[in-house]
Amino acid sequence: MAPKPLIAGNWKMNGRLRELTELEAIAAGAAEAGAGKDLLICPPATILSASVGLLAGKTAIGGQDCHAEKCGAHTGDIAAEMIADLGATYVIVGHSERRGEHQETDAKVRAKVEAAWRAGLVAIVCIGESEEDHEAGGKLDVLGRQLSGSLPDGVSAANTVVAYEPIWAIGSGRTPTTADVAEVHGFLREALSERFGAEVAGGIRLLYGGSVKPDNAAELLAVENVDGALIGGASLKAEDFIAICRACPLPAE
Numbered sequence: 001m002a003p004k005p006l007i008a009g010n011w012k013m014n015g016r017l018r019e020l021t022e023l024e025a026i027a028a029g030a031a032e033a034g035a036g037k038d039l040l041i042c043p044p045a046t047i048l049s050a051s052v053g054l055l056a057g058k059t060a061i062g063g064q065d066c067h068a069e070k071c072g073a074h075t076g077d078i079a080a081e082m083i084a085d086l087g088a089t090y091v092i093v094g095h096s097e098r099r100g101e102h103q104e105t106d107a108k109v110r111a112k113v114e115a116a117w118r119a120g121l122v123a124i125v126c127i128g129e130s131e132e133d134h135e136a137g138g139k140l141d142v143l144g145r146q147l148s149g150s151l152p153d154g155v156s157a158a159n160t161v162v163a164y165e166p167i168w169a170i171g172s173g174r175t176p177t178t179a180d181v182a183e184v185h186g187f188l189r190e191a192l193s194e195r196f197g198a199e200v201a202g203g204i205r206l207l208y209g210g211s212v213k214p215d216n217a218a219e220l221l222a223v224e225n226v227d228g229a230l231i232g233g234a235s236l237k238a239e240d241f242i243a244i245c246r247a248c249p250l251p252a253e
């Protein structure tokens with residue numbers, strides 16, 4: 001049986017204390033829309049604590065990034081242990097906005113995955129090809145390199161989620177075809193299987209991210225080997241996030 005779906009909202013650099021009403025609305029709709037699924041919200045660090053308070057028992061909470069070290073002289077950074085300390089259970093690492101804006105390499109992402117595990121957090125490891133790679137037909141090579149370089153040994157279904165986010169689809173309103181998504185997710189499952197064995201690979205959740213909206217969620221989430229979604233813009237509106245959760249099909253028995 002396919003893994004339990006995970007619908008994750010990444011609020012990125014959005015959300016202040018005065019906007020917590022959207023989280024209250026997500027909390028109100030989570031039980032019905034999320035039945036049989038895992039739901040997760042990754043708010044900015046400044047409202048993580050308040051979010052844990054509002055969403056406890058309704059959705060899981062995650063950080064959006066962590067430093068590889070446990071503590072030390074790293075101004076502005078946040079350790080995985082600090083995120084866990086607030087009651088979060090997941091952390092996103094290697095998002096293309098971190099790779100692009102903060103020059104994060106696969107090696108750096110791998111160190112962050114190890115930090116997440118050290119703190120007891122589930123790492124959501126993001127990979128994705130640029131528009132140039134997509135158009136040149138080299139995306140599977142790029143994705144294969146990112147996947148192998150970003151994942152340490154010791155991956156399990158319980159400690160790691162992989163998110164495929166084509167960079168050109170993020171926030172653009174454009175999405176790959178369902179055939180493209182199926183091809184990539186099948187390739188990722190196979191690559192995970194070769195490295196970690198079929199049993200581990202079969203349990204790892206593979207999320208699709210990039211312009212997932214209420215009107216395309218059912219189609220994208222029904223693609224083989226898609227075990228959920230990582231949602232940016234649409235997760236900021238409770239109504240849209242809940243609609244996407246509802247649209248996500250449950251795995252066949």
Ligand SMILES: O=C[C@H](O)COP(=O)(O)O
Pocket residue numbers: 010095165169170171172209210211212230231232233234
């Ligand atoms: O982490 C989420 C993704 O970058 C997708 O963002 P988006 O749904 O706004 O395209």
